[in-house]
Amino acid sequence: MQCSPVVWFLVLATVLESSRGAQLPQSDQQREQTTFGFEWEPGDIRKPVEVPDTALQVLRDTLSRGPLNCIKGKGTTPDQVPASWFVASEIHLDGPDEVDLIVVPNGPRMSKLPPAASCLLGANVGPFWVLRRVGGRYMLLLETYALRLDVLDSRTNSYRDIQTVASTAVTSTTIVYKMAVAQYQLAGKKSEPNP
Numbered sequence: 001m002q003c004s005p006v007v008w009f010l011v012l013a014t015v016l017e018s019s020r021g022a023q024l025p026q027s028d029q030q031r032e033q034t035t036f037g038f039e040w041e042p043g044d045i046r047k048p049v050e051v052p053d054t055a056l057q058v059l060r061d062t063l064s065r066g067p068l069n070c071i072k073g074k075g076t077t078p079d080q081v082p083a084s085w086f087v088a089s090e091i092h093l094d095g096p097d098e099v100d101l102i103v104v105p106n107g108p109r110m111s112k113l114p115p116a117a118s119c120l121l122g123a124n125v126g127p128f129w130v131l132r133r134v135g136g137r138y139m140l141l142l143e144t145y146a147l148r149l150d151v152l153d154s155r156t157n158s159y160r161d162i163q164t165v166a167s168t169a170v171t172s173t174t175i176v177y178k179m180a181v182a183q184y185q186l187a188g189k190k191s192e193p194n195p
Helices: 005-033 052-064 065-072 115-119
Strands: 035-039 086-091 100-105 126-134 139-147 146-156 161-166 171-179 184-193
Touching: 005 100, 052 100, 052 126, 052 139, 139 146, 139 161, 139 171, 146 171, 161 184
Parallel strands: none
Antiparallel strands: 035 146, 086 100, 100 126, 126 139, 146 161, 161 171, 171 184
């Protein structure tokens, strides 16, 4: 059976239109922000979202331990920390059907916040949190300190890899994190002298 050129044209047009429609979610994913700087200005977080209460509780838990426990010395408890101390951006780390969060301190607002909030701001690095929504709650996938965080296109265990960069006057250090069982783990570290 032989088809006319018009039939072939219609078949080809249908196939091309179908493939274009199948690529739309990927183009949406490419538009999401993948680079986050610690020293950001208003507008640098392209699509900021409010930090949900369940995500705020995870952030508060991290403030009660480790280097960010500095708020305690300033007379603030983790339970007193409001969502306004943070800004979040949605990202898809494990496919288009889930929404995760990259969270950074709300630097531009810090000068208007109580002194305890200022301990989240370092001289050249600061905290980044990567949170995954599971059911109605959030879980911590990564807490790290850097000048910049990049969500990469490469994947490990179906999750996008994450790279951070931190600099001193002498060196620049790049760290790559890859998904292990339930959290991101250090996968590689490289330090180079600054030019």
